[in-house]
Amino acid sequence: MDDDDAELRNPFPSPPSHYTKYAPHNLKLLALLRERVPDPSDPTVNQYEVLSDQTDVPDWPLSQLEKPRVDWILEEPDAYYDVFGDRWFVKEKIPSLAELGGNQLYPADPSVDRxxxxxxxxxxxxxxxxxxxxxxxxxxxxxxxxxxxxxxxxxxxxxxxxxxxxxxxxxLRPVQARGNLELMMKRQLELRREETKTMHSKCDSMQAKLNELRSSLSLEQQDTMTSVVCLDGF
The missing domain is CATH 1.10.287 (Helix Hairpins)
Structure with a gap:
């Protein structure tokens, strides 16, 4: 394995060597080139002639600073991208046992009862x-x-x-995961209903206690008023 591959597989790789090209001046030149030329990546385009009124035009194509065309990647049947030396597929697919070279004894179609x-x-x-x-x-x-x-x-x-x-x-792991998630959500819903029922029960109990206190307080006030009236009569 050469030094470049070892650097790509490093858990904390250094920035690519061409990161210095993304300078503000070069990005401004690229934006100006886009305004003057419909397709800057066209090999027939001479960026020195198009940007003859600008200074410090690099000797490498400014089209290298263009963002990658993701739509081109998605058009591929097995779309993938490379990151740090590892290949990742855009659409994750678990290969079947037959695709891995094994002797598959059950139907490959997941819609068929296995x-x-x-x-x-x-x-x-x-x-x-x-x-x-x-x-x-x-x-x-x-x-x-x-x-x-x-x-x-x-x-x-x-x-x-x-x-x-x-x-x-x-x-069957995706089906199992969906089933476990469904059971977990149902359990959470049941717990919330039980907690809500307990809160309502506590509120009803406290409301009954408050009503009882108000009633006893009203009776005490009535007894007090009666005593005052009786004393005034004497």
């Missing part, structure tokens, strides 16, 4: 495991035997079946 195929894979896994435990009791094969032993074929088949189960489970 449960019958996965049940068959599970049954085959259990049967193969049972056969593997039985083959371990067989005598060792002869040295002249070219065919691989039974336990080796069964281990390879168990590996294929396990890959199918893991790949199918990984395909």
């Amino acid at each position: 449960r019958p195929a996965l049940l068959s894979v599970l049954r085959s896994l259990l049967v193969t495991y049972s056969a593997l435990t039985s083959s371990l009791l067989d005598p060792p094969p002869a040295l002249s035997q070219a065919e691989p032993p039974g336990w080796q074929r069964q281990v390879e088949w168990i590996n294929v079946l396990g890959q199918n189960l893991m790949a199918a489970a990984n395909d």
